[in-house]
Amino acid sequence: MTSENMTEMTRAAMAAPAEQPRRLAAPRVGVLALQGDVREHAVALHDGGADVVKVRRPSELDDLDGLVIPGGESTAIDKLARAFGMMDPLREKIAQGFPVYGSCAGMILLADRVADPACDGAGRPQQTFGGIDMTVRRNAFGRQVDSFETEVPMPILAGVQGHSSANEPESVRAVFIRAPWVESVGAGVQILASVNEPHHDESATEAEVARIVAVRSGNLLATSFHPEVTGERRIHRLFIQMIRGEA
Ligand SMILES: NC(=O)CC[C@H](N)C(=O)O
Numbered sequence: 081m082t083s084e085n086m087t088e089m090t091r092a093a094m095a096a097p098a099e100q101p102r103r104l105a106a107p108r109v110g111v112l113a114l115q116g117d118v119r120e121h122a123v124a125l126h127d128g129g130a131d132v133v134k135v136r137r138p139s140e141l142d143d144l145d146g147l148v149i150p151g152g153e154s155t156a157i158d159k160l161a162r163a164f165g166m167m168d169p170l171r172e173k174i175a176q177g178f179p180v181y182g183s184c185a186g187m188i189l190l191a192d193r194v195a196d197p198a199c200d201g202a203g204r205p206q207q208t209f210g211g212i213d214m215t216v217r218r219n220a221f222g223r224q225v226d227s228f229e230t231e232v233p234m235p236i237l238a239g240v241q242g243h244s245s246a247n248e249p250e251s252v253r254a255v256f257i258r259a260p261w262v263e264s265v266g267a268g269v270q271i272l273a274s275v276n277e278p279h280h281d282e283s284a285t286e287a288e289v290a291r292i293v294a295v296r297s298g299n300l301l302a303t304s305f306h307p308e309v310t311g312e313r314r315i316h317r318l319f320i321q322m323i324r325g326e327a
Pocket residue numbers: 150151152153154155183184185186188218219257258259260
């Protein structure tokens with residue numbers, strides 16, 4: 081066949097790369113590995129079908145399809161992120177629509193505002209990567225001793241494969257460890273789950289004790305709780321679906 085009788089379609093087909101785009105295969109998902117329960121998230125992502133890499137330096141953000149910010153201590157992750165030069169590169173990527181899932185401390189780091197930020201020795205408040213138009217309150221459910229585990233209704237999970245037999249399809253077994261709650265959200269933020277505050281004033285109304293614990297805003301997903309420690313995999317699968325543009 082000469083170039084004269086090649087149709088446009090043949091030309092396009094011949095020019096197309098032989099391999100499939102990577103997003104159709106396993107997405108490459110990073111776990112921010114500065115502090116916190118990195119390993120548990122890596123396992124959950126791997127189980128969900130992702131190709132997982134641990135990320136510490138800005139150059140390691142290149143070539144990723146998404147990132148998980150684990151639970152741990154948001155002030156420590158903030159300090160280390162600044163020390164490793166991660167703060168601005170990650171903020172820029174988030175602004176460009178890079179998919180990120182943050183759990184617990186990770187949720188705090190995705191919030192545009194922290195109601196009660198910790199301050200360093202010089203009185204400077206902790207910083208966040210931001211991206212979700214919300215205000216979070218740290219340690220809102222209490223201290224370590226007030227940590228609790230409960231079943232949280234989360235209707236968005238109904239369509240996600242892989243709930244454990246102990247769970248109803250539309251709820252998640254959630255562990256809260258010095259967890260934040262979301263105090264307020266902007267108009268573009270979707271509330272995915274709320275939970276009743278376990279320790280509350282008798283006189284409080286139902287609306288007053290319902291606390292937001294999972295949100296989505298565009299390609300950003302955040303939960304107050306830790307799905308990675310109970311064998312729950314659907315939150316990570318939902319995130320992988322978001323990366324693939326399927327959710
Ligand atoms: N389990 C967690 O990630 C706790 C978060 C922690 N209280 C913080 O402020 O960062």
